[in-house]
Amino acid sequence: MLKTYKKYPKPFLHGALLIFIIIAPFLFPNFTTQLATLWLFIIVAMTWDMTGGQMGYNSLGNIFFYGTGMYAAAVFAISLVYDVGEYTSAFGGGRFDFTDQQYFTGFIFGSIFAGFFCAISAFIVGYLTFGLRGPYFAIGTLGVAIAAGELVSNWEWVGGGQGIVLPVYPGDLDDGKVFIYFAFAITGVVLFTFLNWLYKTRFGAAMNAIRDDEEKAEAMGIHTLRYKLITWAMAAFFVGIVGGISAFQLISFEPLETAYQTINLGIFMVVCVLLGGKGTLWGPIIGAILFHVIKEVTWSYFLGWQWVALGFLIVVTVVYFQDGLMGWMKTKKPEWFGIRVDQKELEAAE
Amino acid sequence: MDQILGNIGLLIEFPIVNIAIIIEGLMIGALFALAAYGLALVWGVMNVKNLAQGDFVIAGGYVSWWLVNNIGMHPLLGVPVAFVVMWGIGWATYKLVISRVIERDLFTSLLATFGLAIMMAQIMNLLFGSDTQSLTLDMPVLEFADGFVQLPMAKVLGVLMACSLALGVVLFMKNSRMGQAIRATAQDARAARVLGIDTEKVYAFTFSLNSAICGAAGAIIVMVWVIQPFYGITYSIRAFVVVTAAGLGNLPGVIAAGLGIGAAEQYGGHIFGIGYQQAIAVIILLLVLIVRLLQQRRNRQVLQ
Numbered sequence: 044m045l046k047t048y049k050k051y052p053k054p055f056l057h058g059a060l061l062i063f064i065i066i067a068p069f070l071f072p073n074f075t076t077q078l079a080t081l082w083l084f085i086i087v088a089m090t091w092d093m094t095g096g097q098m099g100y101n102s103l104g105n106i107f108f109y110g111t112g113m114y115a116a117a118v119f120a121i122s123l124v125y126d127v128g129e130y131t132s133a134f135g136g137g138r139f140d141f142t143d144q145q146y147f148t149g150f151i152f153g154s155i156f157a158g159f160f161c162a163i164s165a166f167i168v169g170y171l172t173f174g175l176r177g178p179y180f181a182i183g184t185l186g187v188a189i190a191a192g193e194l195v196s197n198w199e200w201v202g203g204g205q206g207i208v209l210p211v212y213p214g215d216l217d218d219g220k221v222f223i224y225f226a227f228a229i230t231g232v233v234l235f236t237f238l239n240w241l242y243k244t245r246f247g248a249a250m251n252a253i254r255d256d257e258e259k260a261e262a263m264g265i266h267t268l269r270y271k272l273i274t275w276a277m278a279a280f281f282v283g284i285v286g287g288i289s290a291f292q293l294i295s296f297e298p299l300e301t302a303y304q305t306i307n308l309g310i311f312m313v314v315c316v317l318l319g320g321k322g323t324l325w326g327p328i329i330g331a332i333l334f335h336v337i338k339e340v341t342w343s344y345f346l347g348w349q350w351v352a353l354g355f356l357i358v359v360t361v362v363y364f365q366d367g368l369m370g371w372m373k374t375k376k377p378e379w380f381g382i383r384v385d386q387k388e389l390e391a392a393e
Numbered sequence: 394m395d396q397i398l399g400n401i402g403l404l405i406e407f408p409i410v411n412i413a414i415i416i417e418g419l420m421i422g423a424l425f426a427l428a429a430y431g432l433a434l435v436w437g438v439m440n441v442k443n444l445a446q447g448d449f450v451i452a453g454g455y456v457s458w459w460l461v462n463n464i465g466m467h468p469l470l471g472v473p474v475a476f477v478v479m480w481g482i483g484w485a486t487y488k489l490v491i492s493r494v495i496e497r498d499l500f501t502s503l504l505a506t507f508g509l510a511i512m513m514a515q516i517m518n519l520l521f522g523s524d525t526q527s528l529t530l531d532m533p534v535l536e537f538a539d540g541f542v543q544l545p546m547a548k549v550l551g552v553l554m555a556c557s558l559a560l561g562v563v564l565f566m567k568n569s570r571m572g573q574a575i576r577a578t579a580q581d582a583r584a585a586r587v588l589g590i591d592t593e594k595v596y597a598f599t600f601s602l603n604s605a606i607c608g609a610a611g612a613i614i615v616m617v618w619v620i621q622p623f624y625g626i627t628y629s630i631r632a633f634v635v636v637t638a639a640g641l642g643n644l645p646g647v648i649a650a651g652l653g654i655g656a657a658e659q660y661g662g663h664i665f666g667i668g669y670q671q672a673i674a675v676i677i678l679l680l681v682l683i684v685r686l687l688q689q690r691r692n693r694q695v696l697q
Contacts, residue, residue, distance in 0.1 A: 101500045103507070171679075174686040178442050178499040182633055186678045189630070193672030306511055306626075313504060347519060354512030361505040362493045 064232065068224045075220040079292065081335045082227035086285045087308065088315035088327035089234055090278040095313065096322035097242065098274055099254030100173075104184025106309030107168070107191050108161040108279040110302035112286020114195065116157035117207045120149025120291075131202035141210040154226070154287030161283025162276040169275045173268055176257075185305065192303030206297030209290060223292045227285065234281050235328075241277075242324060250274055254322070311338075314357050320369025329368055400664045413542045414659045420548050421618070422655020423555045426648045427610040428628055429635035430559065431603035437641040438579040438599045439495050444506040445486075447628030448513040449604050453479045453611025454620040455517055458526050468528045468616050472554055475612035476605045483604020487597050495596060510625060517622040525619040551617040558609055562602070563644065575599055627674055634678040637685065 068075045087109065094100045121130050124145050133139065141149070172183045196204040212219030241247050249270050252260040261267050286302075296302055303309075311334065319330020341352040364371075373380055404411055432446050456478045457471025466474070490509060494502040532546040566572035577585045578595045586592050614620060634654055639646030654677055661673035 101504075103503075171683055171686075174690055175682060178503050179637075179682065181500060181503055182442075183679065183682045186630065186675045186682070189626075190672055190675040190679060193669070193675065197666075197668045197672070310504075310507060310511070317504075348515075350515035351512055351519070354508050354510075354515060357508030357511065358490055358505055361501055361508060362490060365497070365501060 064228050068221050075224050079224045079227050082231050083285055084315055084331040084335050085328050086231050086234055087312040088331040090281050091312045092316045092327045093278045094275055096316060098250045101181050102184040103181045104188035106305055107188040108282040109286040111164055112157035112161050112283030113290040113296055113302045114201055115160040116153035116287025117209055117290045119156045120153035123149055128200050131207055143213045146210055146213050150291050154284050157287035158280040158284040161279040165276040165279035166272055169272045173271045188303055188305050192299050196298040208295040211294055226288045230284050314360055317360050318367055320367030323369040326367055326369040397664055414663055415656050418656030418659035419652050420552050422652035423552045424610050424614055425631045425655055426651025427555050428607055429632040429647050429651050431606040432632040433636045433641050433647055434599055435603045438575055439596050441502040444503055444629050445510040446632045448510045448625035449607035450611040450628045451620050451625045453608025454615035455521055457612035458615050461528055468530055471612040472609050475608040479608025480601045480605040483601040487600040491600055514622050514625050523622060525621045527619040528616050530616055548617045551613040554613055627671055630678055631674050634681055638681045
């Protein structure tokens with residue numbers, strides 16, 4: 044496993060990318076929100092790949108952590124200043140003001156709190172669902188996400204079906220967009236660095252072992268449930284954080300269409316990973332960029348039919364192009380991935 | 394909380410309400426069982442878990458609804474017409490998508506049909522609008538026990554049609570040559586191929602049959618209930634609940650589980666309020682999965 048990644052640390056490439064990430068919102072000031080959404084896609088795709096690609100557990104319910112993160116961050120930020128029940132029943136009537144300091148403490152600590160809250164929920168949900176394998180796991184987690192959305196939309200204390208309205212960014216709105224962009228970007232860079240390290244460790248090897256053959260992994264002495272829970276909790280931590288940031292980005296959100304958006308973001312993250320290539324470090328990132336571009340194009344040119352076009356994209360990707368871009372490149376150019384193909388063997392095979 | 398206790402109190406105080414709820418639940422449950430039987434068929438024969446099941450149901454409903462409103466067809470005729478139309482749509486779906494995912498791993502078929510479900514729901518939304526639709530039959534409503542128990546003849550008729558359709562399918566599977574081939578393929582596809590059964594044809598037939606059953610169920614649902622383009626996913630989930638609880642190839646189990654989930658949903662809707670009805674269907678799925686999981690864990694096995 045280590046050998047495959049041997050070529051990886053390319054300080055030059057990573058440095059150039061980092062500089063681009065930092066100057067991007069100033070280069071394209073009109074697209075700051077778009078770029079922030081792109082980061083959201085990249086992060087959720089990478090976290091989905093932690094369980095889906097690297098560990099072989101295809102969850103359809105990771106959106107549960109996104110929605111829960113949104114609500115956890117919002118409730119935390121509000122409860123620092125006001126009573127949550129009173130606040131939500133006013134539906135952002137304007138009687139509740141936040142000072143600058145209250146906004147930023149709410150934003151930062153709220154998002155981090157959302158991350159930890161989601162990690163803990165991942166432990167609980169995972170304990171109940173990790174005995175399920177394959178399609179049952181996918182359906183079970185999908186069920187968790189749908190049920191959570193329906194229950195939250197009936198929970199008056201957090202605003203019921205109307206959702207929550209959060210305070211607007213204090214100060215210039217364009218600055219606010221840049222601020223949100225960097226909140227996403229920092230989370231994304233931290234996640235990338237973390238995964239880049241994690242996939243090379245023994246822990247990463249254990250994750251791959253679970254994917255390849257769980258029974259054998261268990262026989263080799265790997266406590267599989269523990270590994271699965273920790274991996275999912277780590278994924279949930281990051282999804283929770285971006286959920287919290289999204290809550291402040293969107294300002295007002297409601298449970299079924301925005302927070303627990305099972306058929307939008309919940310399925311998009313899977314498609315991103317499949318487009319780019321499952322079980323690779325760069326696959327989800329490339330896939331997310333590709334998907335975001337396709338999505339924006341269909342949104343502008345197929346007005347009204349954009350959802351049909353996206354459903355079509357999902358079906359085509361899954362049916363015809365499941366190995367994704369990285370998988371396709373791996374078969375075309377194996378030497379780029381540090382895989383040595385014996386020319387003699389190839390000739391013998393022919 | 395008070396409201397919930399009050400609702401439970403009402404059930405105890407007036408036992409007749411229970412009967413009304415159970416009858417209502419069993420009627421809806423019969424239709425769930427129909428969709429679930431189709432799912433079990435496809436699942437068992439070609440090992441494809443069809444998440445677009447509910448959207449086939451809704452599509453069948455819209456076929457009937459559209460024909461009644463535009464051609465002036467009698468609503469009851471909608472059931473056989475939807476059966477035929479959805480047979481064609483199912484066959485096309487099989488040829489375009491499903492035939493390419495049969496040999497792949499299970500998550501592929503799940504995701505492909507999920508994409509299909511999104512596509513179908515959106516197409517119906519564009520064609521028919523997002524309002525809830527229904528057809529009304531001019532039929533008398535029978536009343537029992539001082540009007541506490543109402544029995545609309547339209548619903549009774551719908552259930553009877555569902556039952557006769559199910560009976561027809563079961564007899565077909567038991568007695569016809571094709572039914573025999575389908576059962577053989579479900580047992581061992583390779584052996585069936587060796588013995589000269591064209592499994593490709595069997596697969597196409599099974600999927601079309603499933604789609605047609607769903608379509609007929611949808612045409613019944615539009616008469617006794619309401620349909621809406623995005624209701625599909627809950628029917629899919631209910632079908633999954635029934636099949637997961639009952640297991641494959643267990644027809645009495647499918648019927649019992651279908652009726653059970655129908656009644657449970659009605660009770661839940663009555664006790665917790667109508668807003669929770671969707672949530673209850675999903676929570677029942679989770680409960681069924683967890684119970685099955687604990688059963689398996691006792692034998693140190695997993696659900697796969």
